[in-house]
Amino acid sequence: MHSEDRAGTGAGAGPGRADDGAVSGSDERWAGDGLQRADPGAPQMWSPADSPAPGSPHLVIDDRYELREPIGSGGMGEVWKAHDRRLRRFVAVKGLLDRNAMTAGTQAAAMRRARREAEAIAKIEHPNVVTVHDQVETDNQVWIVMKLLEARSVAHLLRAEGLFTVPRASGIALQILRGLRAVHAASVVHRDVKPGNVLVRDDGVAVLVDFGIATFEGAEQVTRSGSVIGTPPYLAPELFTPGSPGPTPASDLWALGITLYEMVEGRVPFGGGEVWEVQENIRRAPDPVLRYAGPLGPVIQGLLITDPRERLDAATADAMLREVLGDPLTPHTGAAGPTSPAAHPPTTASEPASGPAPGPEPLGPTAPPEQQAHPGPGPGRRKWPWLKAATATLCVALLATAGWLVAKGDDPGGSTGTGPGSNDTASGGQGGGEPERWKDTHPTLEIGVKDDQPGLSKYDEKTETYAGYDIDLAYAIAERMGYDRDEVSFTTVASDLRSTALKTKQVDLVIASYSITDDRKTATPGGYSVDFAGPYYEASRGFLVREKSSKYTINDSSDLRRLKVEVCTARESTYEKELPKRGFTLTDSQPNTYQDCLDKLLDVTSDVYAVASDDIILAGYEKANPGKVRRLENIQGAEGYGVAMRPKTPLLKGEVCAALRDVLAGKVWEDMYRKNLSGLMGKKNPPGRPDLTECKGY
Template identity: 65%
Template sequence: MPGEDMAGGAADTGPEEWADARLRGGADAQAAQDPPETVRHTGPPAPGMVINARYELVAPVGHGGMGEVWKAYDTKLRRFVALKGLLDRNAMTGASQAEAMARARREAQAIAKIEHPNVVTVHDQVETDSQVWIVMKLLDARSLAEVLRSEETLTVPRAARIGLQILQGLRAVHAADVVHRDVKPHNVVVGEDGQAILVDFGIATFDGALAVTQAGAVIGTPEYLAPELFDSSAHGPRTATPASDLWALGVTLYEMTEGRTPFPGPNAWEVQVTIDTSPVPPFQYAGPLAPVIEGLLTRDPRQRLNAPEAEAMLQRLLDPRAAIAPTPSAPPPEPDPVPVRRRAPRGRRAGALALGAVLLAGAGWFALPLPGDDPDEKDGKRAGSGGSGTRERWKDTHPLLKIGVKDDQPGLSKFDPKTRTYAGYDIDLAYEIAERMGYARDEVDFTTVATDYRSTALKVKLVDLVIASYSITEERKTAPPTGYSVDFAGPYFEASRGFLVREKSSRYDIEDTSDLQTLQVEVCTARDSTYEKWLPEAGFKLVESPPNTYQDCLDKLLDRSSDIYAVATDDVILAGYVKENPGKVRQLENVGGAEGYGVGMRPKSPLLKSEVCASLKDIMSGQVWEDLYRKNLSPLTDRKNPPGLPDLTECEVQSAGP
């Protein structure tokens, strides 16, 4: 709702005499603070009305299609608050009122349980005969829309800080099974200290909610709506999901840095046409934010940047040397006092880009190639040149080797939040490869990549390599219609397929994998893993909505209130989970099939692949590979000697040409 910000610069001031009386003290104050008589309202709210014998309406703050917001005075705690009605009286009939009231109660309960510094605080829930109200903190802040109206564009650090806070708020919202559905600058308020707060859940959907979308209608602000909300035939039903909120965040980030929305249009139909027929417009000012925005503005929600990885990218943009940090409990520091850039004339785009590159270098941020200057695309020519007699190396143009890894696989790749370091077989292998490519340990930069984000991390150039139990498959190498092709070096390890179940189950007696098929026990696996396709084909019942990671599956398995009774993934990953959860889970016997782990990289990078393959050949031809296994995986598998050495089938043919 435009203007519905729960922001009140006049939270402590105003011309209302009754408020002055409350603040003056004395007899007038006592009289003013006595609880007024309960009033039952049948008409619209008006100044002076008292809701629930406690909240006195002062003045309207905003109104929209899904409700109303008032500045009110809490006569019990003697403070100003924002009071939001969740129902649109004009849209309700007598027959629909009971149903609407029930929906609003559930919405209020869902929103009230979200406690996060970047989500508006809900104090209370009250009702009148025809309205459900939520009582919220009255914010002394401006909406992000107001900020953009006055400043046009924001500096990259400031936009990144605001975007990070919005994202962290959204993660809390989504964890409460709520989808906001209207993320945009109007619904974000920004305080003087730089704290950003997500507000207005008027059209949110939540667990147990009734649909508020009428047949054929599109609910929300068109310029911020994800493409899947326009056309139900493209990517499944027209249902808002957390991925839809992330698209809206991408639009908001674009608007903060570029001064306009990427897909403008006066109505939903024209916005949909623009999205369907046009790529994301070129960036003038976004700089290192561009990969984040592009990842969020991926049309297919299944390939879109997910929340953990978007947060990681924003964290690393603000602090390139830092690993992923937990969501902070306090707002980030006040933005740097850097003058706001105004929009440059179109003819000066190249100059603006060059200036942006200088500013980024001066800020100490990690380097990103400018449009039209991608060294990766030229590496084939470099590899085949050699006119000077000096051998080109990947490090010549990539002083930092960026590697995507997992953070939740004991023995393979695990992140320790205390030491802020990664450890495991994949990590040690990464260091061995990097050393042979000429990198010191402090020149290797690890980034967590979820299973369904690995190819995207390569595509948006967040990482150079992915060493994350990445199974080599033809589908991944040949780029499915909605995906991104990946080149591999390897395999450097081969794992067997397996299952993990609860040690004790009150519902099922599971002895082996055949029981999973016979009982049709719901099996969890990571989205976009090889198991997502294999499980149904092999006769197993796949969980309806696979999560992003195997760790998410494990968490569900350990939750005895969950309907998940089995997890499917590679035996070496399962062995790590068993080791970390003794007496809680057990591993079933392995089943047919093997997963060959490869080092993933962007296609058309023959120089990079040549160096990785040469490194792998050296590592796997000597004692190093066996030592890595004995150090990291033997303690999990209770197998002293490593399994057979895999053949480097993805390194047999190397081309020096483009």
């Protein structure tokens, strides 16, 4: 990383900006949600002796791995983004030794132990375990070099969405479990299984990461400051019993059970900020209430048996999870399915006025509430006697849980476009001959939007609402489809997850500066195609650069080409393919959102000096950061924004196209522009109305 924009310095290793919850640059490519985010203005909890001081040249380990920026820091050390000079790729590097727990007398033994652990971890080869490329030893540290992942952690997704559907949680849990089985087969115990240490890639593959505190099965119990190392809500109770052998595979399975509970219930089962609080809650109420787990109830209960000798073993848990997924031959990877988009809380208008938290609704008669809360046996249960009963309960739950059926695509309302009463056909009708409407089978209109584009679509953390041109357009379309404002729900979708959100039926529509292109209509990344109505707005292409830069003098876009300035853009955007064709240089990897690119542009220690996007998006960023960034003149080409939906949904497309025609034909479109965009673009009146080319025939 260069730092030419830091006055008076030639190179430096200042920490990169990493906002909690953002999936960009240095944030969640390595999991570590238990680590503190690296922040330029915040002191680090651990400053390794091997780490370069700010303003000094980057530390190079083994004449090969150049430490560029810390991804996160915590009590157990730092994870660094590093550049592998030999293979010319970026990797994640982590030190295994806790320097706070080392003394001069214990350093030699600690080094020997860390060396053995690194060797064992490096031998693990499994698609659901982070790939370890190398191990390196310096004077007083043992480093493991791992693959740098571009993915979201389960913790990040839970913060955004609250909880997962049963199939999605089951698929992720099955992959974590299989990763753990590979880890345990190598005689290694992970010791910190939790949502923050599980990454979910865009293709749905879950990867177990962060072996910074791993240990050998049966090794001595390592403590720090008199307490067991780990994250309190995920620590197994046997770790605190007299004569405990320390971490074992069974304690990892307990942590998996806590993680699985959190995925489907939206919270940890045993709360508490300190270890003693968590353990006391386990002792008092060892059987947490299950509200939304459905067929996962027996699996969770089996993993959370307090006696490790009776706890569900890995092989049995694997079989039960496959049973929940309805596929006894579920492959080791991809079981989780595509990742769902991160979601903000609903807008104020779409929040229910009262009532319990939403959960799966039964298709038919179900057991009484008390039986639903505890689908398995209570205290005093034994592992093998209850397994058959648990399997029977699981089968009943599979038939009784509507949320399960809908998530698997068997929506009895016909949203798949097959079977009687399908709402994905244009010719269907209600029994009384009334024209069929999308609302008849979709009482809430789910719309995917952006949350980081001022003027277009911006999420307000204080009011928990969205605002902008796209949001007003969404409400206008919904109103013409028969929806009230409180019947519209918004979900945040990143650029590279828009098609996935439609494919997995997380949303009905996407109104998120989604450019209409032929490749997106035929085969989008991941093999998905989408259909469009529109365009409803046409934007020009442009660049945003730093207002002041000591490295480059940039007057127009030709300077970007001539100087080979690194340009950042959103992954799977049209710019990712278009700019290289025009001679521009892209950064090594593109983040999920334009906001992530902006964050890098504002970080004077980064190599990003320009952001490519639509002029309307860049205008919003420029206004929000006066004196820091400026726009260049637009380049050739335009982006026509469309309302996206799943293919073969003619009923929905017909209603959206009719709504768009009405909006564009009247004064509503002009009013929305003046309200949201005229101040950004410096033009009182909107550009010419686009032709609805994607609505021909509807």
